[in-house]
Amino acid sequence: MGEIAECAARTTAAGLLCGATVNLRVGPEAREKRRRAARSPKAGATLGPRSAHPLDSLSITPTLAGQGTFHLPSPGARGIFRALFTYRIMTLTEKLLSRASGKARVQPGDNAWVNVDVLMTHDVCGPGTIGVFKREFGADAKVWDRDKVVIIPDHYIFTADSLSNRNVDILRDFVREQGLKYFYDVIDDPNGHWKFDPTKGQLKQQYGKNFAGVCHTTLPWKGHTRPGEVLVGTDSHTCMAGAFNQFATGIGNTDAGFVLGTGKILLKVPETMRFFLEGQLSPGVMAKDVILHVIGDIGFDGATYRAMQWEGPGALALDMDDRMTITNMAIEAGGKNGIFPYDEKCGAYVRERVAENGTKANFEPVDVDREQSFVFDKTYDLAKLEPTVACHPDPGNRKLAREMTDVKLDRAYIGSCTGGKTSDFLAFARVVKGHSVKIHTFGVPATTKVVAELKAAQMDGKSVWSILENAGVQMTENASCAACLGGPQDTFGRMNEKALKCISATNRNFPGRMGHKESQVFLASPYTVAASALTGHVTDPREMLG
Numbered sequence: 001m002g003e004i005a006e007c008a009a010r011t012t013a014a015g016l017l018c019g020a021t022v023n024l025r026v027g028p029e030a031r032e033k034r035r036r037a038a039r040s041p042k043a044g045a046t047l048g049p050r051s052a053h054p055l056d057s058l059s060i061t062p063t064l065a066g067q068g069t070f071h072l073p074s075p076g077a078r079g080i081f082r083a084l085f086t087y088r089i090m091t092l093t094e095k096l097l098s099r100a101s102g103k104a105r106v107q108p109g110d111n112a113w114v115n116v117d118v119l120m121t122h123d124v125c126g127p128g129t130i131g132v133f134k135r136e137f138g139a140d141a142k143v144w145d146r147d148k149v150v151i152i153p154d155h156y157i158f159t160a161d162s163l164s165n166r167n168v169d170i171l172r173d174f175v176r177e178q179g180l181k182y183f184y185d186v187i188d189d190p191n192g193h194w195k196f197d198p199t200k201g202q203l204k205q206q207y208g209k210n211f212a213g214v215c216h217t218t219l220p221w222k223g224h225t226r227p228g229e230v231l232v233g234t235d236s237h238t239c240m241a242g243a244f245n246q247f248a249t250g251i252g253n254t255d256a257g258f259v260l261g262t263g264k265i266l267l268k269v270p271e272t273m274r275f276f277l278e279g280q281l282s283p284g285v286m287a288k289d290v291i292l293h294v295i296g297d298i299g300f301d302g303a304t305y306r307a308m309q310w311e312g313p314g315a316l317a318l319d320m321d322d323r324m325t326i327t328n329m330a331i332e333a334g335g336k337n338g339i340f341p342y343d344e345k346c347g348a349y350v351r352e353r354v355a356e357n358g359t360k361a362n363f364e365p366v367d368v369d370r371e372q373s374f375v376f377d378k379t380y381d382l383a384k385l386e387p388t389v390a391c392h393p394d395p396g397n398r399k400l401a402r403e404m405t406d407v408k409l410d411r412a413y414i415g416s417c418t419g420g421k422t423s424d425f426l427a428f429a430r431v432v433k434g435h436s437v438k439i440h441t442f443g444v445p446a447t448t449k450v451v452a453e454l455k456a457a458q459m460d461g462k463s464v465w466s467i468l469e470n471a472g473v474q475m476t477e478n479a480s481c482a483a484c485l486g487g488p489q490d491t492f493g494r495m496n497e498k499a500l501k502c503i504s505a506t507n508r509n510f511p512g513r514m515g516h517k518e519s520q521v522f523l524a525s526p527y528t529v530a531a532s533a534l535t536g537h538v539t540d541p542r543e544m545l546g
C-alpha cells in the first residue's frame with residue numbers, strides 16, 4: 001500500500017506539473033458547458049474525448065508516464081491504483097454490468113464475465129445455437145437454467161420453404177428434450193411438425209394458440225423483460241429490451257451456445273453516449289423520427305460498440321412503445337445497447353406483464369446518478385424534430401420527408417418489432433382512415449396480440465383492422481418478421497423484383513434487406529409511411545393530419 005500511495009502522490013504532482021486540470025466535482029454549469037461543446041454538426045465534431053470526466057486525467061496515460069515521475073510496476077498495481085484514485089460515476093450500462101459480473105465497479109474497456117438473466121433465440125439462429133451447445137457441452141448436456149431460456153419462432157415461418165419449417169421442428173425437439181418452460185410454438189402439438197400450407201393464402205391465421213410473433217415485441221408482452229437484468233438474444237435488435245432499464249444486446253450463435261451451457265458471457269464494457277431529450281414531439285412526429293434523426297446525426301456507425309443512454313424530460317415523457325422503437329434501433333448506429341432510466345411508467349408496464357404471464361416478478365432497477373462520464377453527450381429538443389426518412393442504402397442517410405416529394409414509391413410496408421406494434425398501426429390508421437392507398441401496401445402485426453387488439457379497437461365505430469383493409473392495406477393475421485428481413489421468395493410483402501422502392505416502418509435498409517438486392521428501402525415513421533402510401537411518393541404526414 002505504501003508504494004501505491006507514493007505513486008498516487010507522485011502522479012498527482014505530475015498531473016499538476018503537466019497542467020492537467022484536477023477537479024473533484026463538476027457542477028451543473030461545467031456540465032452544461034461540456035454539453036454545449038459537444039453540440040455541433042455531424043462530421044464527428046460531436047464526439048468528445050474518449051472519456052470526458054476530469055478525473056480521468058489521473059488515469060495512467062503516456063503523457064504522465066512520459067514525465068518520468070510516474071511508474072506503476074504491474075497491471076495488478078495499475079488496477080488497484082485506478083480503483084482507488086480514478087473514481088468515476090458509473091452510467092446505467094456500467095452499473096448493470098458491474099452488478100451482473102459481481103464487481104463493485106467496472107469501466108469502459110473492462111472485460112467482465114456477466115451472469116445472464118434471460119437468453120432468447122429464434123428459428124433462424126436457434127438451431128445453430130443448439131448445435132454449438134451440443135458440440136461443446138455434449139449430446140446429453142442440459143441448459144444452465146430451464147426457466148431462463150426463451151425460444152420464439154418468428155422469422156421464416158409462413159413460407160413453404162421446407163428447411164425453414166424444419167427449423168421450427170428443431171426448436172420444438174430441443175424444448176421437449178430440455179423441458180424448457182418458455183416456447184412460443186407455431187403449432188399446438190408438442191410432438192407435431194410445422195408445415196405452412198400455401199393453398200390457404202398468406203392473410204388468414206395459420207398458427208396455434210401458443211404462437212406469439214416477433215421475438216423482441218413478444219419478450220415484453222410475455223413478461224420476460226425486467227429492469228436491472230441482463231438479457232441476451234441471438235438477434236441484433238435484442239437491444240430493444242433496453243427500454244426496460246436493462247442491459248440487452250444481440251449475440252452470435254457461438255456465444256449463445258456457451259450461455260446455454262453456463263449462463264455466462266464475456267463482455268467488454270462499452271463506453272456510453274448520452275442523448276438528452278427535452279421538449280415534446282410536435283403533432284405528426286413520432287419516436288421513429290427521433291431515432292432516425294439521431295442516427296442521421298451520428299452516422300450508422302456512430303455508436304459502434306457503445307451504449308446509447310436516453311435521458312431527460314423528453315425521454316421520460318415517451319410511453320413504453322416509443323422507448324422500444326428508439327432502443328430497437330441502437331444497433332442501426334452500431335450500438336452495443338440502448339437504455340432508458342427506470343420510472344414508474346416502466347415499472348407499471350413490467351408488473352402488469354409479469355403478473356399476467358406468471359413470470360419472475362421481482363426486479364431491481366438501476367438509477368441514473370449525477371456526474372456520470374460519457375464519451376458523447378448531446379441535447380435534443382424534440383419540438384424541433386420533423387418527419388424524417390432514412391434513405392437507401394443505410395439507416396444514417398437522413399433527409400426530411402418534406403424534402404423528398406419527388407421520390408416515387410412502388411410500395412409501403414408497416415410491420416416488424418420496431419414498427420408493428422398496436423400503437424404504430426393506430427397511428428397509421430389515423431392517416432389512411434376513409435382514404436385509399438395508391439401503391440401496394442402491406443401490414444404485418446408484430447404479434448398475435450396486436451392482431452387481436454387491432455380487431456377490437458374502434459375508430460369512428462369501425463374496427464381498426466377493417467379501416468386498414470378498407471383503405472386497401474393487405475393485412476395479414478400471420479404475425480411475424482415477414483419481409484422485414486426479406487426471407488424466402490414466398491414471404492409476405494417481400495420485394496422480389498429489382499428497382500422497387502418501398503417506404504417502410506421497419507428498422508434496417510441496407511441493400512437487399514427486404515428482398516431483391518437492387519430494391520430500395522426508405523425507413524420512416526408509421527405516420528409518414530401511411531401518408532406516402534396514400535400519395536405514392538414520400539410525403540410529410542403533417543399535410544394530412546391537419
Ligand code: SF4
Nearest residue numbers: 237416417481484485
Ligand atoms: S421484425 Fe425485422 S428487425 Fe425485428 S426481429 Fe424480425 S427480422 Fe429482425
